[in-house]
Amino acid sequence: MGQTPSSVTSGKKMSRMERQTSFRVLLRRSMKKKAKLSHTFSLPPSNDSGCSAEYPELMNVNTATEEQLMTLPAVNRQLAREIVRHRQMIGGFKRVDDLALVSGLGAEKLELLRPEICIKKQLSRTSSCTQSLDSVRTNGESRLYSINSSSIFQLQCVPGLNQEIAANIVDYRNKKGPFKSLDDLIKVRGMDNIKLLTAKQHLSLELRKFESMQALNGHVNDWPELSPFLSNISMNRSIPKSRFSFPKLPNGYASAPVDDILELLSAYSHRPLLEDLFTYERHGVRCCRLASWNLHQLSLDKIKNPGVREVVCLTILENKFSLIAIQDVIDVGALKEICDELNCAGLRRVREWKSNSRNWRCYRPASHRESLGFIYDAGDQITVEAVDEPSEAIRRLLDEVAGLTSERFTAVAQAFAICRHPVVVVNVHCFERLTDEDCKHIQRVTELSRELNLQLTVVGDFRTWDNVESLKTCESLIDEDVVTTINTKHIGRSSILCPGTIDKSNFNRHSGAVRSGLCHLAIPRDWSWGGPASPFCPVWAELNVPD
Known part of the structure; x- marks a missing residue:
């Protein structure tokens, strides 16, 4: 009597996995009896939160800040930053398994985090007021975007411009050459004086080295002029991602670095499993x-x-x-x-x-x-x-x-x-x-x-x-x-x-x-x-x- 199901061994020695499961059950029960919680955790607002009210100690990775994520096992600041960046890029995690796509996380670390985290799509009342220092610094940074080298992804983030106008700017630039004056933007299809006045304070004519490479375009295979929206996306190979700062889009999420978008596309692009492992030798002959x-x-x-x-x-x-x-x-x-x-x-x-x-x-x-x-x-x-x-x-x-x-x-x-x-x-x-x-x-x-x-x-x-x-x-x-x-x-x-x-x-x-x-x-x-x-x-x- 008094034994929990997880503590009964029926005469057999418990495995390592059974001992870990038993420990987690005991930990959760002891946590329910205590009123004190770590200050780094977000208090669940209601029982319909998506994180079970039975286990208030589980961290909601859709609302946790970098500092809160760093309290999880095997999560350092760099990995916490990658989780936040990936979350902003996809608009929030829908399930725990989505974390496997975060750069630097992987399946092994995910298994360590799984008992400690949960997913809740709605924004938490506490987390909306709690931003990390890095988040404030990133959102507070500002820089001018060059109309002569910025990609569609970057130009559409400029106030006053949308994706269509950004694509028209790049298309005009490819056909007519670099802009010599910001006022020349009025010649772009879809641009008017009000939009130009709003956007000019965020634009410049300066060429930026890391924005000059064309990455995605419509001239692939035999699809000419597929769409002007795909004509110019910048891709950087030498500048660390931490050097980039991206303004927020109208949906409230920060615009994602192009490298992250390409990384996501690459992760979902199938690579075959090779059946024949070729070793530069066949039947003993090179x-x-x-x-x-x-x-x-x-x-x-x-x-x-x-x-x-x-x-x-x-x-x-x-x-x-x-x-x-x-x-x-x-x-x-x-x-x-x-x-x-x-x-x-x-x-x-x-x-x-x-x-x-x-x-x-x-x-x-x-x-x-x-x-x-x-x-x-x-x-x-x-x-x-x-x-x-x-x-x-x-x-x-x-x-x-x-x-x-x-x-x-x-x-x-x-x-x-x-x-x-x-x-x-x-x-x-x-x-x-x-x-x-x-x-x-x-x-x-x-x-x-x-x-x-x-x-x-x-x-x-x-x-x-x-x-x-x-x-x-x-x-x-x-x-x-x-x-x-x-x-x-x-x-x-x-x-x-x-x-x-x-x-x-x-x-x-x-x-x-x-x-x-x-x-x-x-x-x-x-x-x-x-x-x-x-x-x-x-x-x-x-x-x-x-x-």
Whole structure:
């Protein structure tokens, strides 16, 4: 008698979890008998608060200040600040599990906090009057926003401006150039004298370095002029988040830093679980993965979208591609942007990827064929280097490819040294059905490689399977039933070919197409979000490079 259910062991030794549960029950019962509460806790106003009146010691994370949050287990000032910032960004937590998305919290800390916290959507009478010193300091800070570099997210926070006018300002700036006077804002569609008078005291013409980068835009894939609202969002890589101060929006919540918004979009963008863990070895033989990817109108504007950049970089890293042939490159600098992100990442997911050599390089031939290029890893696991001074035999083969001219396809060849083994890669992009004459020209290249005893592979987007089959002297490592497009709207057939037969080549018959993890919530899809980085899937094949 007198024993609580949690204290009865029935002859068995209690587990650690049972002892912790028992301790919490006893603690709560003892707390109910005491009238004194810590001054850091908010007193629940009524029984319908969402925090149970039976346990008044539970902290409401929707109303708690930074100082109050710091009384919780494993919560320091930085984590408390992140909880408050995330709460303001999403308009309040709806359930305890939402705290898992707070930067620096994670599942383990959440389990420690779960017995101590609760969720209540309404604002508490006490917490509305109790602000932390940091909250007062942040809300009290003010600065001028530059109309020549601020994003739509920032301009819409200026008194007198809404999202539509902010988007029109950015659109006007992109078309006409920087504003020379604040009074020129009257020329922007939707602006009037009253709005201009209200907004002018919060604006300046000064260019700010951390606001100058375009991050999200409507020129992604084939969606031109999607919306002026998406044309310019700033993204900072070097200035700490604590340096930013954001005014309050009309709904009472502080406007969220763009980095936090992108972080939230990234957290909800699915990344695949890899079934085959590739270790640069197959059956005891060292090998590497060659890949081909049509990135569909790859421009500087497109690759500056953080969603596109994250998808491209993570797809390369997750699948451990050593050499990637890229098709449909509009701007040469876009390849360098990809390498810069891989080498010195600004995106958290890319930065935290452990098995990254951070020694990526790009190559584009110095010719008119600017739509084709290569990205390769010059790291330690599998070293890939572009051959600047090829041998006479390789030079003869490269000259033969340079002579391929047609309106139906474009092709470029480059010699690489993969772990000191020379390999000539021919990058092809077909636009129409190949003629018999086109096929003869390409077959002449493959026959010459066998005559010179050189390792050659033909990769790229051949548009249709008929074009792949028409190259009689080559065998495809990608089967016909492998789908290499995301939807039926776009026509494409990416493949990797080897001269002769696969059995007589250095390829080990392991190949595939990547079809998951190609979408991101920061990429437009028609008039919604969650689009793909490209409508075409990357394909890959493994090439043996024995010691």
